[in-house]
Amino acid sequence: MLKDLLPRLQQGLETKSFDGSLKFDCGDAGVIVLADGTASDQERETDCTLKLSSDNLMKLLSGKLNPMTAVMSGKIKISGNPAVAMKLADLLKA
Template structure:
């Protein structure tokens, strides 16, 4: 499932630059890493890590889950540099 999400993100960000690296950690379901201008399911260190369920990842990327609300409700846990996560919204528009 994360492979399909990575492919969709790669299509959406084609030609756009993304400064830094961001990892979505979905626990046993795997990881999705945005780094070096592309999305991948290869685990690596990142500037910012967001822990969440695969369902909440889909909602977040579709704009159906507000990041701040998700954090306050405990659906998202952010570690590392949160400024990197803030750049995601402008990248996926």
């Protein structure tokens, strides 16, 4: 399921600048890492990690989950540099 998201994220990285590295950690479902201009499902250290369910990741990327509300309600947990997570909003805009 997460692999299906990689092409969309890769397309976003090709058209918009994203500095730093960010990992979506969906536990047993896997990870998606945005780093060095690519989207990958390979585990690695990143500047910022967002822990969330794969379902909430799908909602976040489709615009059905507000990032701030999700963080405040505990649906997303941020570790590392939160400034990198803030840059994600620009990448997700159509």
